[in-house]
Amino acid sequence: MGGEEAVPESTGVSVELLAAVDLAGEIDGMEGRQLRMRMVTIEPGGVFGPLHDHKGRPGTVYVLQGTVTEHRDGAVAEYGPGVGWKEDRHTTHWLENRGTVPVVEISVDIVNQAPQ
Structure with missing residues (x-):
């Protein structure tokens, strides 16, 4: 990642779990995985960091309010x-x-149920 800007740590972010479904028994091969829906709020000037990836954690985002910069x-x-x-x-x-x-955004993703 040489030459890229420094990535700030998270600040001004709150996350609320809205719903979750254990996928074991729902879809073959999904043992240990969960489908979850969260509401994420990023206050003005807030950062959802640090730089992170989504390997093994696919998802989609829907923005309810405001403008988020990715x-x-x-x-x-x-x-x-x-x-x-x-x-x-x-x-x-x-x-x-x-x-x-x-x-304010709604994030839906599939995650490993092990504590993170």
């Missing part, structure tokens, strides 16, 4: 209310709220 592979993209972005095995990113209102 930093991915040296590119910057902004997402306002509506469908956001996918998070797959190729995703390495971090997020920030450059706006004046809280960003």
Whole structure:
């Protein structure tokens, strides 16, 4: 990752688990995995970091409020209310709220149920 900007640590972020489904017995081969839905709030000036990947943790994001700035592979993209972005095995990113209102997003992903 040489030459890229420094990635700040998380600040001004809250995460609420809305729902989860144990996938063992639902889909063959999904033992130990969970489908979860979370509401993530990033306050103005907040950062959802550090730089992280989604290997083994695919998901999608829907933005309810505000505009979130995503930093991915040296590119910057902004997402306002509506469908956001996918998070797959190729995703390495971090997020920030450059706006004046809280960003509220719904994140749905498949995770390993082991404590993280």
